[in-house]
Amino acid sequence: MNPQTGTSIALPSRKGLLIRVLVALVAALVIAFGFVLPAEYQIDPTGFGKATGLTKMGAGGVGATTAAHSYTEGFRTDRISLTLFPGMDYEYKVHMKEGEVLVYSWTSPGVWEYDFHGEPDKDPGNAVSYKAGNASESHGSLIAPFEGIHGWFWKNNTQEPMEIRLRMAGVYMPREDLTDPDEIEAEAAAQKVRDRAAAEKIKDEADRKAAREKMEREKAAKEKK
Amino acid sequence: MCAPYNDNVRAFKILFFSLLASCIPALAHNVAAKDAEFLKQNAGAQIIPFVYLGAKHMVTGYDHLLFLLGVIFFLYRMKDVAVYVTCFAIGHSITLLTGVLTGVHLNPFIVDAIIGLSVVYKAFDNLDGFRTLFGFQPNTKATVLMFGLFHGFGLATKLQELSLSKEGLVGNMLSFNLGVEFGQLIALSVILFFMTMWRRTSDFVKHAVVANVAIMTAGFLLMAYQLGGFYNEQKNGPAPKPAAQEVVKDGTRG
Numbered sequence: 337m338n339p340q341t342g343t344s345i346a347l348p349s350r351k352g353l354l355i356r357v358l359v360a361l362v363a364a365l366v367i368a369f370g371f372v373l374p375a376e377y378q379i380d381p382t383g384f385g386k387a388t389g390l391t392k393m394g395a396g397g398v399g400a401t402t403a404a405h406s407y408t409e410g411f412r413t414d415r416i417s418l419t420l421f422p423g424m425d426y427e428y429k430v431h432m433k434e435g436e437v438l439v440y441s442w443t444s445p446g447v448w449e450y451d452f453h454g455e456p457d458k459d460p461g462n463a464v465s466y467k468a469g470n471a472s473e474s475h476g477s478l479i480a481p482f483e484g485i486h487g488w489f490w491k492n493n494t495q496e497p498m499e500i501r502l503r504m505a506g507v508y509m510p511r512e513d514l515t516d517p518d519e520i521e522a523e524a525a526a527q528k529v530r531d532r533a534a535a536e537k538i539k540d541e542a543d544r545k546a547a548r549e550k551m552e553r554e555k556a557a558k559e560k561k
Numbered sequence: 562m563c564a565p566y567n568d569n570v571r572a573f574k575i576l577f578f579s580l581l582a583s584c585i586p587a588l589a590h591n592v593a594a595k596d597a598e599f600l601k602q603n604a605g606a607q608i609i610p611f612v613y614l615g616a617k618h619m620v621t622g623y624d625h626l627l628f629l630l631g632v633i634f635f636l637y638r639m640k641d642v643a644v645y646v647t648c649f650a651i652g653h654s655i656t657l658l659t660g661v662l663t664g665v666h667l668n669p670f671i672v673d674a675i676i677g678l679s680v681v682y683k684a685f686d687n688l689d690g691f692r693t694l695f696g697f698q699p700n701t702k703a704t705v706l707m708f709g710l711f712h713g714f715g716l717a718t719k720l721q722e723l724s725l726s727k728e729g730l731v732g733n734m735l736s737f738n739l740g741v742e743f744g745q746l747i748a749l750s751v752i753l754f755f756m757t758m759w760r761r762t763s764d765f766v767k768h769a770v771v772a773n774v775a776i777m778t779a780g781f782l783l784m785a786y787q788l789g790g791f792y793n794e795q796k797n798g799p800a801p802k803p804a805a806q807e808v809v810k811d812g813t814r815g
Contacts, residue, residue: 345769347689354694356774357685364781372786377793 405437410507419499420492421537429487430508432480438506441475442488446498448472454486477506485511607729608736615740618719620748624676624783625712629745630752631683631776632705634769637760646749648702652709653716654738660717661734669718670791676715677787679708680780684773716741 348356374385375393385391420426432438451468455461466478466486480486486508492498619625632649636642659665682704685691692698720737759765 360777368785373789
């Protein structure tokens, strides 16, 4: 019985042990410098990685996920501004394919409830929220994690009408530029309804304000008498 | 000597297959990136998700698994297994908790290289290398505890990478640590199952030395891989993280 192993295994002698440790070390170094390091980190002192294409594999991996992306077409910049009355909300969306990039910045004089989110074409209804909260501005970028619509929901919870200014740059397609005529029609109709509601609300507010002022004026005149 | 083995084998079989069944969804697709996103977006206490993440990290962390394999390679009695696993758990709990709480940030490549070294060490120890070469045997429990400390730093670094919010930090961290223990038990059950089967064959005596040389090779390879990563980071800077980014201030003028 061997005290270390609790079995009758014949453990190597001093020389045998040294040989085995050396074998383990050499085998590990051969695998590391021959395959793992060239492929993972482009460390290739032997030139074997270059000869076999292992280094290219690693380099491609880095480029694909990190620094430079290139697109054959579709780059654009947009400026959008919209005003919402108290209690109203609006969704502004763009369509992006997976991996396309959007850089954005929106600002407003007041605080909005917002939700920057995306919805996959393949799985509509399963929306993913990128960033949500209450803010008067937000600036950032998005690399679309899937093909679908990506954009903002804004809601005016204040007592004042507020304007919001959005600037975008990147590779994306605003939904109003959609080529499907049915969708354009539907979007236009929805916009008309929204515009009319907004206009009525303005008129309503103005009428009420005028009435209130008139009453106050009359009251003041009465008190003067 | 054989009767308790049969009981153990039966118990392990039941445990093994039920665990295997529960592991399949986790293996089917890689959800690591999603996990990180989840943690970024969800502040506050998240007990079960963090237990799950801790367990997952342990079950899928081949470096921890190799070390555990080395540790229990020659442990036959459940009592001994329990003692060593407890030493390891105490070690990594200490550094995981203090590491996250104090924000100590060791370079993850160096920590992982030391974890690789722990694998080499344990295989060398299994070959009785210390007595054969240096004429003494280091206290095995103390060294398992010490390497447990390093494994804990590795876990702390992983947890810190997930950019935790301050809110609910302690609870989440304790949940993660608890998950690590669960994951360790799961992994250990699987390893023990195979070890027990293997030990009962006559091949075990023949192949035990070769197996430990193979474990040592894997440990050396882990070290080389991590040191290569460290060298690469020093030369080229840390790898950029691809994701949605937000800038604090609008940089444009006019």
